[in-house]
Each structure stands twice: as C-alpha cells, then as structure tokens.
Amino acid sequence: xxxxxxxxxxxxxxxxxxxxxxxxxxxxxxxxxxxxxxxxxxxxxxxxxxxxxxxxxxxxxxxxxxxxxxxxxxxxxxxxxxxxxxxxxxxxxxxxxxxxxxxxxxxxxxxxxxxxxxxxxxxxxxxxxxxxxxxxxxxxxxxxxxxxxxxxxxxxxxxxxxxxxxxxxxxxxxxxxxxxxxxxxxxxxxxxxxxx
Ligand SMILES: [Fe+2]
Ligand SMILES: [Fe+2]
Numbered sequence: 001x002x003x004x005x006x007x008x009x010x011x012x013x014x015x016x017x018x019x020x021x022x023x024x025x026x027x028x029x030x031x032x033x034x035x036x037x038x039x040x041x042x043x044x045x046x047x048x049x050x051x052x053x054x055x056x057x058x059x060x061x062x063x064x065x066x067x068x069x070x071x072x073x074x075x076x077x078x079x080x081x082x083x084x085x086x087x088x089x090x091x092x093x094x095x096x097x098x099x100x101x102x103x104x105x106x107x108x109x110x111x112x113x114x115x116x117x118x119x120x121x122x123x124x125x126x127x128x129x130x131x132x133x134x135x136x137x138x139x140x141x142x143x144x145x146x147x148x149x150x151x152x153x154x155x156x157x158x159x160x161x162x163x164x165x166x167x168x169x170x171x172x173x174x175x176x177x178x179x180x181x182x183x184x185x186x187x188x189x190x191x192x193x194x195x196x
Contacts, residue, residue: 019148020132022155023067026059027124029160034117038110045104047162053096055158056120057178060089061185062154066147066193067131075134085131088123092116150192154185 033052040048068085071078095116102109138144 017145017148019066019144019151020136022148022151023059023063023132024128026055026151026155027128030055030059030120030124033160034113034120037104037113041105044162049099049104051158051160051162053100053178054181055160056092056096057182058154058158058185060092061182062151062189063127064089065186065189066150067127067135070138070143070147071131071134074138075131081130085123085127088119088126092120092123095119146193150189153188153192157181157185157188 030052033048033055036048037045037052064086068082072082075081095112099109099112099116102112135144135147
C-alpha cells in the first residue's frame with residue numbers, strides 16, 4: 001500500500017445535502033488521485049490510475065446530467081458557459097483514452113498524465129467560478145436537494161481507495177467498461193433526480 005492515502009469521497013458525512021460541497025470534494029479527490037498515480041509505479045500505479053479513471057468518468061457524467069442542465073436553464077449566458085465546459089470534458093475524455101492505451105511505467109505516460117492533470121484542473125476551476133457559484137446562490141431548496149442526492153448516488157460507483165489484494169480486479173476496469181460505467185451513472189443520476 002502507498003503511504004499516500006487518498007481520502008474516500010464518503011469520509012465527510014457532515015455536508016451530504018450540499019451539492020457544491022460534494023462536487024468540490026470530488027475535485028479534491030481527483031487531485032489526490034493524480035498525486036497518487038504520480039507517486040507510485042507498477043501495479044500500484046495501475047490501480048491508482050484505474051480509480052482515477054473511474055472517478056473522473058463518474059464525476060464528469062454526473063456533472064453533465066446535473067450541473068450543466070441547471071446552468072443552462074438558470075444562468076444568464078448559461079449556454080456558452082456549458083458549451084465551453086463540455087468541450088473541455090470531451091478533450092479530457094480523449095486524453096484519458098490515450099493514456100489508458102499507454103504503459104503506465106513507459107516514458108511517455110507521466111508527461112501525458114501531467115498534461116491531463118493541468119487541463120482537468122483548469123476545467124474544475126472554471127466550473128467552480130462560472131457554475132458552482134450560481135448553484136450556491138440558488139434558492140430552490142428542492143432542486144438543490146435533488147442534485148445532492150444524484151451526486152451522492154453517482155459517487156458510490158467510484159471507490160477512491162484501493163481494494164487490498166484484488167489487483168486482478170483492476171484489469172476489469174479497462175475503458176470499455178468505463179463507457180458502460182458512464183451509462184450506468186447516467187441511469188443512477190436520472191433516477192435519483194426523480195426522472196423515469
Ligand atoms: Fe466537469
Ligand atoms: Fe467537475
């Protein structure tokens with residue numbers, strides 16, 4: 001086990017109904033997982049990278065279902081804001097797919113990972129600045145509670161900690177299944193939001 005302990009997204013139980021706090025914590029978890037991938041090697045790195053891919057997939061899918069639609073309908077200039085974020089998310093997913101095909105211990109992996117990390121951080125900052133701030137100001141309590149519930153439901157699908165002794169399990173999480181994970185996340189989020 002790495003001495004780097006990535007806190008689990010569910011560790012902080014005090015702010016479960018605050019959708020912005022939940023999303024900000026996930027941004028923090030993503031940052032920590034990047035640290036963990038960078039600091040490790042071999043099987044440990046593979047495992048940390050799989051958890052990073054999973055959390056990114058679940059987090060971005062949940063945002064696409066919950067955050068962006070809210071901003072589109074409730075914020076002046078929301079269309080443009082959301083288009084910019086979706087473009088960043090698409091680019092990140094492509095880079096993630098490239099990384100997934102690479103040998104995590106090969107010489108090109110880390111530079112590419114650092115590139116992705118920089119883009120993901122820029123993207124997260126833009127969300128916090130142009131989207132989350134509007135969610136915080138929203139007074140529709142029912143809407144906020146539904147969004148928080150959906151983010152929590154999605155979060156449960158992406159463990160941030162390693163599972164001791166299940167190294168082979170990491171192999172089952174290649175990007176093919178990640179596409180399926182995104183579909184499942186979409187279903188989970190829609191159900192939690194009260195849709196069909
Ligand atoms: Fe995002
Ligand atoms: Fe985000």
